[in-house]
Amino acid sequence: MSHLGPRISALADGELGHQDRERALAHVAHCAACRDQLEAERAVKDALASALAPAPSDRVLASLQELARPGGPLPPRARTMPQGPVVPLLPPPGRSPRGSRVDSRGPASRGAGTARRTVRRARYAAAGALSVGVLVLGTAFAAAPSGTAGPIVPPAAELSVEHTATTSGVTFGDPGLGVAATFGDAFYPTAPRR
Amino acid sequence: MRRSVPVAGAVLVLGPLVVLVLLVAPGRSAPPESTDPAAGSGSGSPPVVQTQARRLLDRAAAAPGRMSYSGVQFVSAWTSRGTTSEVVQVDHEPGRGTTVTSDASPSAPARRMTLAATGTPSIADGGAVGVLAAHYSLSVVGAGQVAGRPVDVVAARRPGTAAGGQEAARFWLDRETGLVLRREVYDGRGRVTRANAFVEVRVGSGAVASDTGSRAWATTIDTTALAAMRGKGWDCPKVLPGPLALVDARRRDGAAGGIMHLSYSDGIATVSVFEQRGRLAGDGLAGHHREVIDGHEVWVSGEVPQRVVWTSGQTVYTVVADAPERTVDQVVAALPHQPATDGDTLGRLGRGLDRVASWFNPFG
Incomplete structure (x- = not known):
């Protein structure tokens, strides 16, 4: 076998x-x-x-725990004019931004972190809303009846019959005249009116 | 299929006789000539409807729904292009419809068409008599005979014109059954523009052809639905020059919203307005010629019923009319004539916004 x-x-x-x-x-x-x-x-x-699933690194876990912490009071609105000295946008030379953030952690810095998260969330929300809006409007525009679905030729014979079929109920007289008219050119010659 | 009277024979023998009778028949006083060819109904005092005339017309309107009949009918039309006539066999059965048959002629083959019975108009109240009585004064003006049967003659006059009003139409109503045995329509100068008369009629013997009849589009639009259609950009005037009242509205499904059909009438003249999204194809339409009406370029077919076609914006309008030419011109001039627009970006944006808005509009 x-x-x-x-x-x-x-x-x-x-x-x-x-x-x-x-x-x-x-x-x-x-x-x-x-x-x-x-x-x-x-x-x-x-x-x-x-086999074990890969464990998240300590850094990732720390970041997740940081997100779960309660934040401090919201900072002033970003658009208000600064009252104190102008804060430089870049950190002092020789001090890394990351080191600065980690070393200065405390209640005040947590408030600043919350503010950054709030701003970040607002940006995410704005970007999401924008994406949804673009998607909805784009779909609407693409799906909207064009109204010019190509050049059209009205179905002349069908419209004449429809006219006769509908109006025979609202005028007096036998439908013979109207129906005979829809027979076409043999009943009536085509010629300019003027 | 031939019945009691050969149609071809009727053409040769009865046709000239009927024309002669139509033109010189005693008892019919020629309608007074108007100095205003455009004089229409509703231009002055309200119409006066004689009770006896209303009663006879109500009976006539109900007659086709109660009895079958058949006969040979002579139909004629007069316009500025000349006069034309045809003899047709008519067979009617209540609830089924009417079959009209024309024999072969040297210029055309034999033809037959069955018109299925139609329901009541979706907009106008009172049916044919109601529409007629709203626009014309009605009175009994005499008696006579048609196809060997005693008839009463009812005249429809345009109110508010010369003394007694100018006649717009006359109806010869069978005294026994109420059927309309003869009908004449006059223009503003009192000339006959349409006429049809039975030269032979038999009551209770109609046999509608078994083939599928032509019928009006099934999707009717009532007053409420019409308001919604207006909101979606369809042009639906309640009155057109004549004046002609909106009496019925229907729709046929299809691409880009299908075709909307609005019927207007004063009880004698009829005008259909068809609206279809799109633009007219090519440089013209077969069987149509280019004309300018009230400064607007349109395509016209000289057939009866008359057809006028044009594009306005993103809608193709087709007017099908069995009405005086002057009325047709006024109707065409009263409808929109915007430059034809293609599916440009702004147009598409506008339609898209309308579409989005319609999603949130609970009344849309």
């Missing part, structure tokens, strides 16, 4: 049907090569299944 070959993997995954599984297991019981291959296959799958 030939070896199981690719069916080893299916057997290890439990994907074979009942009869195929019984047949495969009967073969494995007498075939050392296939048995070894099945064991190896199962070992690999067990190792993959027991």
Whole structure:
């Protein structure tokens, strides 16, 4: 009997049907090569299944915990005129912005951090709203009936019949005249009026 | 299919006879000539409707819904282009409709058309008699015979004109059944512009053809829906020059909003206004010629009913009219004539904004 070959993997995954599984297991019981291959296959799958998920780094965890902390009072509105000395936008030479932020952590600096987060959130919200607006309006414009869905030719015969069918109910007289008129040019010659 | 009277024979024998009768029949006083060819209904005092005339017309309006009939009818039309006539076989069955058959002629093959029975108008109250009585004074003016049957003659006069009013139409109503056996329409000068008369009629014998009949579009628009259509940019005037009142509105679904059909009438003249989003294709329309009406360039077909087509903005208007030419010109002039616009960016932005607004409009 030939070896199981690719069916080893299916057997290890439990994907074979009942009869195929019984047949495969009967073969494995007498075939050392296939048995070894099945064991190896199962070992690999067990190792993959027991592998730990990658843990987040301490820095990421610290950042997440920082986000969860309660913030201080909101800072003054950004558009108000500054009352004190002008704060330089860049940190003093030799002092990294990151070191400055970490070293000065305290109640006041937490308030500033909250303000930055608020501004950041506001920016995210604005960007999100803008994206939604662009999406909605773009879709609306694209989906709006063009009104000029290509040049059109009015269906003359159909409109004449529709006219006769509708107006015969609101005028007096037999519909014979109106219907005969819709027969077309034989009833009435086409010619300029003036 | 031929019935009791060969249509071709009727053309040869009865046609000239009927024309002669129509033109010289005693008992019909020629309508007084008006000095104002444009004189229309509703230009002065309100119409006066004689009770007896109203009663006869109500009976005539109800007759096709109660009885079948068949016969040979002579139909004619007079315009500035000349006169034309045809003899047709008419078969009517209540609830089913009317089949009109014309025999073959040297210039055209035999044709047949079945017009399915229509319901009541979606806008106008009172049906045909109501529309007629709102625009014309009605009175019984005599009696006579049509196709060997006794008839009463009712005249419709334009109110507020010369003494007694100028006649706009006459109806010959069968005394036994109420059916309209003959009808004439006059222009502002008192000349006959439309006429149809039975030369033979049999009551209770109509047989409508079994083929599928033509019927009006099924989607009707009532007054409330019409207001919503106006809000969406469709032009829906309540009155057109004539004056012609809006009596019915319908819609046919299709691309870019489909086609809207507005029917106007004064009980005698009829005008249909079709609006379709888009612009007119090519340099013209087959069977139409270019004309200028009130300074506006349009395409006109000389058929009956008359057709006038043009593009205004992003809408193609088609006017189909069985009305005096002067009235048609006034109607065309009263409708929008904006320069044709393509699907430019501003237009698309505007439509898109309208579409977004409609999402939040609970009444849209």
